[in-house]
Amino acid sequence: EVQLVESGGGLVQPGGSLRLSCAASGFTFSSYEMNWVRQAPGKGLEWVSYISSSGSTIYYADSVKGRFTISRDNAKNSLYLQMNSLRAEDTAVYYCARIIAPADAFDIWGQGTMVTVSS
Amino acid sequence: DIQMTQSPSSLSASVGDRVTITCRASQSISSYLNWYQQKPGKAPKLLIYAASSLQSGVPSRFSGSGSGTDFTLTISSLQPEDFATYYCQQSYSTPPEFTFGPGTKVDIK
Secondary structure: OOEEEEEOOEEEOOOOOEEEEEEEEOOOHHHOOEEEEEEOOOOOEEEEEEEOOOOOOEEEOOOOOOOEEEEEEOOOOEEEEEEOOOOHHHOEEEEEEEEEOOOOEEEEEOOOEEEEEOO | OOOEEEEOOEEEEOOOOOEEEEEEEOOOOOOOEEEEEEOOOOOOEEEEEOOOEEOOOOOOOEEEEEEOOEEEEEEOOOOHHHOEEEEEEEOOOOOOOOOEOOOEEEEEO
């Protein structure tokens, strides 16, 4: 079964750090571009970051640029999001999502992991 | 930056109704438009990609159309399991922005 499973969410104080992980299974992870997408409580979807299949190309939303770092380990079938200098407005469910070409649609999503930034 | 809008923001409909949701881009995005369904507490699910292509496993009552700036998602005969929030997303920008629309909530009349 094709599956993505996120972990690493939790409660963190403003200014703190957190590292999210996304474990992939059921497909050749190294062949796919990946993303992080977040959803604040009661709000819509916001794209956060993109990484190419090899990890050589990376993009971020302006709202997280300079604070978040996306990475992947194709040998471990895993995607990561290192989040530093966290703010209250980063509070959200974070999803990892696979891209399918050429439409660049997000065809497989994880179940999400909740990040709460609060003192 | 490309902005996405959706209308209506919410609608009430009955089982069996034909439902149409509109998505508009602030500039031409060709056919780089995708539609997702999200139910409460669940991850989004891809319904339509490239404006009109039905994702594998998605019922044929869902269809998409449009190109350029104006797009529609149509549910030909609403089923109980279709009550959800629907989002459009553009995948045209380079570098990518993958902007989502604000969503349209479909609930029971």
